């Protein structure tokens with residue numbers, strides 16, 4: 001890396017970034033109208049399959065993705081799923097909802113021109129974290145609903161941070177090439193905070209916001225410390241499962257977060273043992 | 287690996303272990319307390335009594351208000367309500383309780399290790415932490431107080447998502463519109479009524495004829511009436527054939543009668559099993575019953591004389607207060623200190639809505655033991671306080687000996703039952719005459735007046751030569 005990230009933050013690029021962060025002036029993506037409607041419908045007391053099918057039909061890209069995911073190995077259909085109502089019936093409202101969020105977030109947020117491979121890797125990591133988060137919750141005999149979204153969205157602030165860096169970079173007219181290491185440093189520094197801000201804007205529950213924002217700093221998550229730790233552990237497990245980190249099964253099992261969550265050996269080994277099925281399920285979301 | 291020496295090792299820091307450790311330390315012994323969790327208090331504080339009662343308190347408040355001011359709740363209180371928001375003060379309650387218990391341990395100089403304990407010798411316990419670190423301790427005396435966990439039936443796929451147990455139900459993120467409850471024991475009935483009071487459409491399914499069969503049948507009649515008035519359904523004498531999540535919106539439960547129940551969630555409460563399987567008890571020569579509990583005598587001493595067990599690990603009554611007392615008695619006996627006589631009465635409190643409580647013997651038992659019994663009842667609707675609170679279904683029932691002078695049992699359903707029962711407990715323990723209730727002045731308006739009303743009825747029903755009306 002030719003430019004040191006700290007030095008960068010002290011220069012013009014940093015000033016632009018600071019100006020945006022301090023004034024809360026972030027260019028935050030919005031969820032598409034159809035996703036918002038689907039979320040409202042699924043969360044409503046009278047959720048109706050036909051109604052949901054109609055909403056899906058109106059968003060062609062979403063509809064296509066739902067069909068694609070329903071036919072993937074993760075949901076192992078006995079026969080090909082050809083219609084949206086069939087998909088809704090097979091997958092259930094909450095899964096459709098999760099798919100809708102995933103598809104929308106992927107398209108709206110995980111899209112920074114010039115960083116396709118970085119973001120594609122981030123997205124894969126997000127999906128694996130989502131499925132691992134469910135399993136971590138199950139292991140702890142906590143309700144697994146909601147855990148998926150925490151895992152899936154825990155890195156949602158990173159592309160926002162990256163986009164801000166790209167914009168600040170071009171505003172400051174820096175000659176140097178914006179390399180991956182700087183991009184990485186930026187995402188690590190601001191990803192958590194921006195994630196919390198973004199989910200706040202999207203009206204996600206406070207505990208989901210906190211779990212995302214503080215997944216790697218659970219002590220700051222106040223009453224949502226446990227959810228933050230569960231999300232953080234899911235993220236580590238995902239990195240390990242994808243071979244993105246130097247972690248080994250042993251070093252993972254010795255992490256403080258595992259002890260803090262009081263996951264004992266046998267349970268932790270079970271979490272490691274389901275790696276392949278988690279990867280397979282998550283593939284559906286790519 | 288060198289082993290640290292202690293005079294008492296306590297495995298499990300719930301009510302039983304906590305009390306035993308304190309008692310051991312008070313006797314001047316060097317005590318080690320081992321628990322899987324850093325936080326003190328056991329299942330009781332973290333997943334059992336305290337969280338469920340906190341949720342209940344909120345439900346009770348809302349339900350009480352909805353009865354007194356129905357207009358406020360015309361549209362109901364379900365639909366997107368987060369269970370967590372109903373337990374808003376849970377963290378504070380739990381932390382306060384755990385801090386208090388933890389402070390007691392420190393004050394008494396009790397050493398604490400976090401980890402999973404297992405016997406590695408008759409007197410030796412190996413503790414493996416969640417960080418995989420291992421330590422060994424040797425104990426002159428050892429107490430097993432490892433508690434219990436929910437029993438998960440083979441034919442019901444508990445996934446903690448749609449089908450929950452008493453651990454995962456506490457982290458539900460919203461109130462479901464409907465709930466099938468499997469089982470009709472204490473935990474099943476408590477949660478069933480809490481959710482029914484919150485407006486959830488609850489169905490209890492059980493293989494037995496009546497719920498909570500160990501309670502006085504009249505209390506259960508009131509309980510069922512009240513549950514049904516909240517919109518609940520009790521389906522007795524049913525066996526579950528199959529349970530599955532339909533992948534869409536409902537847990538589908540097929541019964542042996544051919545009935546099919548669809549509900550948004552299911553709560554499974556079919557008893558608990560003692561957490562003794564991982565302890566390697568064979569090494570220590572500790573006998574385990576065929577129900578999976580540690581076999582102990584009246585002093586909680588196991589088949590290995592230096593090893594004791596208390597609390598849920600030894601089976602019923604599996605209540606917090608009983609566990610504490612067992613832990614205390616075990617520690618006293620272990621060090622040859624005088625053990626007080628076992629309390630003659632053990633009150634039972636069931637935190638359903640409305641709550642129920644009982645002490646002493648039932649009318650049926652009194653007749654079996656004494657040939658006959660004199661019974662007095664007081665309906666809460668006849669009490670000013672009952673009317674004020676809107677508690678018109680509650681009642682208090684006193685059971686006296688055939689002469690109508692000695693109180694043998696009391697059974698209460700309705701507001702304040704779990705508190706009121708202690709008046710009867712004291713009377714039974716002190717062997718006071720029924721007349722004390724008649725001659726005493728009770729505050730007005732209170733539910734406690736019910737004691738006087740019921741006692742007068744007993745006096746009136748006495749054999750003529752003993753009759754005296756208050």
Ligand SMILES: Cc1cc2nc3c(=O)[nH]c(=O)nc-3n(C[C@H](O)[C@H](O)[C@H](O)COP(=O)(O)OP(=O)(O)OC[C@H]3O[C@@H](n4cnc5c(N)ncnc54)[C@H](O)[C@@H]3O)c2cc1C
Pocket residue numbers: 297298299300301302303304320321322323327328329330331333334335336338339401402403404431432433434452473561564565596597598599604605606607608609637
């Ligand atoms: C939902 C619910 C509601 C309840 N409501 C009431 C109520 O209203 N009133 C009432 O009186 N009772 C109630 N109970 C019952 C009460 O909680 C129990 O009877 C009580 O907690 C038993 O205390 P204990 O000390 O035996 O075990 P627990 O409280 O279960 O504690 C056992 C401890 O042992 C530890 N442990 C287990 N295995 C090991 C090991 N190998 N090594 C180290 N540590 C270990 C565990 O981590 C735990 O901390 C309720 C229970 C539940 C589940």
